[in-house]
Amino acid sequence: MKHAGLTVLASFISLTLVGCGGDSGSSSSTTPITLSVTDAPVDDAKEVVVTFGKVALLPQGSGSPLEYDVYLTDENGNPIDENGNLIPDGEERVPLSVNLLDYQGSASLPLIKNEVVPVGSYKLCVFANDGDHPEYPSYVVENEADLVHPELTVKGEGSCPQGVGKIDNAGVLYFNNAFTVNADNNDFALEFDLRRGLREDPQSAGDYVIQRTSVSLINTVTTGNIEGTVSLDTFTNCNSPTVDTAVQAVYLYDGSVTQDNMAPIYGTDETKPLSSAAVTLSDDQSIYQFSFGFLESGTYNLGYTCTAQHDDDVDNADPVAAGFSIYQVEAASVAVGSDSNVTFTVP
Numbered sequence: 226m227k228h229a230g231l232t233v234l235a236s237f238i239s240l241t242l243v244g245c246g247g248d249s250g251s252s253s254s255t256t257p258i259t260l261s262v263t264d265a266p267v268d269d270a271k272e273v274v275v276t277f278g279k280v281a282l283l284p285q286g287s288g289s290p291l292e293y294d295v296y297l298t299d300e301n302g303n304p305i306d307e308n309g310n311l312i313p314d315g316e317e318r319v320p321l322s323v324n325l326l327d328y329q330g331s332a333s334l335p336l337i338k339n340e341v342v343p344v345g346s347y348k349l350c351v352f353a354n355d356g357d358h359p360e361y362p363s364y365v366v367e368n369e370a371d372l373v374h375p376e377l378t379v380k381g382e383g384s385c386p387q388g389v390g391k392i393d394n395a396g397v398l399y400f401n402n403a404f405t406v407n408a409d410n411n412d413f414a415l416e417f418d419l420r421r422g423l424r425e426d427p428q429s430a431g432d433y434v435i436q437r438t439s440v441s442l443i444n445t446v447t448t449g450n451i452e453g454t455v456s457l458d459t460f461t462n463c464n465s466p467t468v469d470t471a472v473q474a475v476y477l478y479d480g481s482v483t484q485d486n487m488a489p490i491y492g493t494d495e496t497k498p499l500s501s502a503a504v505t506l507s508d509d510q511s512i513y514q515f516s517f518g519f520l521e522s523g524t525y526n527l528g529y530t531c532t533a534q535h536d537d538d539v540d541n542a543d544p545v546a547a548g549f550s551i552y553q554v555e556a557a558s559v560a561v562g563s564d565s566n567v568t569f570t571v572p
Contacts, residue, residue: 258337258349258413270326272366273419275379275435276354278320280336281389285346285403290389293337295321320354320361325417329503330516331450331564333414346405349442350385351398351415356432358394365423365433376432379440400442410446414519420474420501420536421490448519449559451477453567455504455513455529462571463531463552473504474533475515475569480524480556487528487551489536498528520559529553529569 258280282291296318299305304312306319328334336351356362356376364374382399384391391397404413422439426432453475464471476498478487486496502515528551535548557565 258335258415270365270367270423271369271371272324272364273326273377273423274322274324274365275363275377275417276320276322276358276361277336277351278354278361278392278395279350279352281350281352281385282342283348283350283385283387283389284343285348288343288345290385290387291340291342292389293340294318295336297321322361322363325419329518330452331518333445333518336415342406344406344408346403348386348403349398349400350382350389352385352392352395353379353381353398355379355394355396376426376429377435378426378432379435379437381437398437398440402442404442404444410444412445414443414445416441416443416519418500420503443519445519447561448521449561450564451517451520451525451527451557451559451567452564453502453515453517453527453555454569455515456568456570457512458571459529459553459569460513460531463529468531470534471531472534473513473529473531474536475502475504475517476528476530476551477501477517477520478526478528480526482526484526484528484551484554487526487554489533489546489549491536492546492549499525501533504529522559522561525557525559527555527557527567529555 277295279295280293282293284290296304297306297320299309299311304318306312312318323334354361354363355378356364357378363377363379365377366374379396379398381396383397385397385399398415417435418439418441419435422436424434424436426434455473455475460473463473476487476489477500478496478498482496488497490497490501500517502517504513504515506512507514530549530551532549532552535546537546553569555567555569557567559565
């Protein structure tokens with residue numbers, strides 16, 4: 226807890242990655258890897274900042290790892306510091322600090338963009354700085370008055386295989402399931418489900434960890450999105466009598482799950498959601514909004530609640546967390562490459 230904020234506005238960020246190693250081969254394709262987050266992790270967090278330092282693509286069968294340094298650049302790809310000043314050649318570059326809450330739903334930020342790599346099968350390593358990194362830590366901003374922020378550590382593997390190894394004061398997100406880079410249609414996303422994965426650090430009071438199991442690799446070319454709204458009257462009716470601490474969220478379930486069986490993330494015996502989304506007020510304050518990005522095609526049921534504040538106990542022994550309930554349910558069908566629209570409104 227010894228560092229101040231390092232977040233750079235998303236509109237100011239462009240990413241350049243410099244590769245080394247690997248066998249270029251004669252057959253290649255372009256594979257942009259993007260970063261996305263599904264929802265808000267803790268309801269009073271203002272920022273969840275992860276600092277990325279390197280990405281490594283691990284070819285399966287033959288070839289050396291393709292390693293890419295991740296650093297902050299301007300819109301022309303020139304390395305810059307946190308104040309936007311150009312960094313001269315040969316001087317140390319600034320790793321990229323990303324506020325994951327800027328990239329909810331279908332929003333995403335490229336980590337590798339239009340890098341040409343050989344067609345084939347790969348595994349993936351992504352390096353994220355620990356909260357105790359001396360210069361560029363990962364951290365959480367709990368409220369606007371924070372001057373010293375809780376540290377954030379991404380709990381990954383100890384090292385990246387195939388000789389890539391470790392980076393000091395950094396964790397490794399290692400994706401052991403191989404994925405295929407083909408001649409086209411390669412647009413992958415690292416998706417952080419923070420409501421499921423961001424927890425208090427059991428080894429460091431007041432700090433946070435992101436569990437590796439809450440981060441997944443998705444080929445966005447095979448997915449679609451859900452864009453949704455919640456009317457003001459729906460929230461008013463749900464939150465009656467009024468509870469000042471009420472928290473809205475929408476939970477995503479398989480299409481076969483009925484309202485009676487919809488449990489929160491930290492319930493036990495009932496059916497848990499596939500994901501969840503934060504519900505936020507629109508800029509003109511006329512309606513609430515939410516979104517789910519990068520979903521496989523199929524049929525889903527969405528459950529709206531204004532009692533998500535009760536979904537916060539990982540050790541809850543009840544089938545459904547006490548005080549939690551789904552207020553209204555809507556169905557949605559997702560098709561590849563399209564947006565499905567869902568509205569929660571008073572009948």
